[in-house]
Amino acid sequence: MNYRMAKVIVDVPSRETDRPFDYLIPESMAGWIEVGSRVGVPFGRRTVQGFVVSLHEQPEMDRSRMKAIQELLDMTPPLPPDLVELAEWMSRKYACSLISALQAMIPAALKGKAERYIRVTDADGEGLSEEGSTDASDSLYPLPRLVTPEEEEILAFVRASDTVTMTQLGARYPEAASLIKDMLARGVLTESQAIKDKVRKKTVKTVAAAVSGQAAQEALASFGPQARRQKEVLEFLLELSLPLSLQEVLSTLQVTAGTVKKLVEKGFAVIEDVEVFRDPYQGRRFQRSEPLTRTPEQEQVYHRLTESLDAERHEVFLLHGVTGSGKTEVYLQTIECCIASGRQAIVLVPEISLTPQMVERFKGRFGAKVAVMHSRLSTGERYDEWRKIREGRVEVAIGARSAIFAPFNRLGLIVMDEEHETSYKQEETPKYHARDVAVMRARQHGAAVILGSATPSLESYHAARSGGGDYGEFAPVLLEMKQRPSGSQLPGVQIVDMREELKEGNRSMFSRALHQGIAARLERGEQTVLLLNRRGYSTFVMCRTCGYVAGCPDCDISLTYHQKSNNLRCHYCGYAEVAPSVCPECGSEHIRYFGTGTQRVEGELAKLFPGIRVIRMDVDTTSEKGAHEKLLQAFREKKGDVLLGTQMVAKGLDFPDVTLVGVIAADTALNFPDFRSAEKTFQLLTQVAGRAGRHQLPGEVFIQSYMPEHYSIVHASGHDYLSFVREELKTRKTLHYPPYSRLILVTLSHEKLPLLLRMAENFAGDLRVKAQRQGWFGSLDRFAPAALDILGPVASPIPRIKNRYRFQCMVKYRGELDAVGLVRETAAATLDQLRDAMLQISIDVDPQMLM
């Protein structure tokens, strides 16, 4: 006899359970269980959710040790087989568990948890029939029926409804926890478990006429004068002869639900629940847009891209186009070509809630064929957008990082806009980079990838130039666009040396040039964008008498002041306290709240330009849903003279009347201990400079800096990407940083510092020995084709988070080594050695933030 069985990855996040478990497939589910199915399985003493990763037939097996799948959770598997395969690749590439990779691919709504349901055991000793397998011989022992009044009350409560969850029961009888446990143990109560999803499919009640023709006429005739309203409703339904939403019928005809119900009772109408999709953009109109005529430059690029699409080749393109060169239009037209051939497209943007204009353009061009996914959607909305993709109702998905997992079945194109953005790297497990996942996914589908940017990451650019090189698993084809279709020039950029300003007695945060520039715009009725590089401008609280700085008790970091709620919060662990009015150390009243950097700038602006209208965009003003769009809309409608903000004002905005861009302090990021700080600074400055003068009016940009001769600032002011890259690559090469090496950041953490230090040393030592045993050279300096070097352990830049000390090792390597595998193996060995759950080791492959 052959048994069907499935290998299942269970939702239990531990190293020991990170492997497939075998389950029997019950006869009833035989045709339904597929690779990618989501199932509920018995695991230990409970039921957990899991994903089927493969199916097998086995002739003989030890069935006694194998349990059966308990429930199938969806009609269609939420994961197509290619995504299951991709998850396996991710778990290797990023040293993460398979379940975390699988979980990242589906909406949170489908992360079900088991619910415990309680019933009163039947008289014959059985719970309500489970799969009907009642075997009388099982109940040999009569149940003890000595029931106390308290127990009787609980039994009555449970009997009263057919589904009582453990949670409900616990809430109703908070004192009786052990009694209930006892009743379960004695078999008076019976428990069963089932997976319950986070959200339900939304339904709307609809009404339709249940009669027609002759029968309808008879029905209408049957209403007496008492039933005038019912007759009206039926007439209305017959006239439209479609199912209508109940709500709508009630409000249009001004009748009550009771009237309709009567009709249903008489059999003249039917009420049905119909599934609907929650629409995050309900009621919004999007201006239809037609393809623009391509410039010769765009034409060349478009031709190359569509040629690749037509051949259904897997190719990666790096589209390097200056700001305003019309990259988006090229994306739109290429996507059009893709969907015309019956394949689907994914568009990734850094953080979609920050770029509403992008959504507008896609909705305007493709209308209902687009699903939008971003972090500001509710769980339900997100689920519904995802279902539109899974059910093939849309052909384009646009969204942030996680949209790379959009479950299309014939993927033709993946576009990644602003490919250099760090937000494409997920900082939580699984710590994947959407760019690498995109390339892998495209490879699976024979699809094309477009990586677009005005300032490509050095990794991508170097890979394109060198045909793969040290870094790349992929070698993109370089495509360039150097002109703006509008014909407008890139704005003139002036660097302002703030040291000079200070020397000449200007202690304000505005240079004289910028000050005059703003004044001139105010006069002319034009607009200004001001960027404050937030890094470096913290929002801490300091006592001016004793120098006390409010810090988090569990993390080595200062607390951030939030004006709105007047409290101090920790960035890392969420700790919050009420902002003190006197210094807790010395009692002095000279305790100062340095608001967010932007608040200070706003204050100064108001002082310098009385009556100036400032629209401020920062974490405080954009926390509410839709706040971004509102603020930007207000600025577009010229309800503000100045748009002041952090990084978020630098990206993808396009306002015709902005003729001045000012960067308050360009170099705050340069002082960060991060080898990418020059690159980040260059990218930010170039981006923000591109915001000015995009249309008829010419633009002007002022970059204020204390390091005006730094190459990232100089080249940004000249819009000179190539010179910047040349210089930056030189530095990277000397220091053996990406793209001339790859990095793995390993962070170990524990409450106890000495123990942690010892384990970190163990780990690093062990890894060194293992690398040497593999024959990998110990240093990158020796021009070896393959080499691996371990730096550290050293204390992490933030040495303590949530009361856990942190030490890190940086693994630098070059060549085709399975360094990740080795690191993972070593980490496992270190953990096994200590067998202390408090020790955590986090592995970050290709880290973007070196914290």
Place this chain on the structure above:
DNA sequence: CACTACATAAAT
């Protein structure tokens, strides 16, 4: 002895 707190093993 009853109870709690904490460590440990196992999960198909």
Place this chain on the structure above:
DNA sequence: TTTATGTAGTGC
């Protein structure tokens, strides 16, 4: 991660 089980320590 959750759950059950074992072990050492506490109080009466």
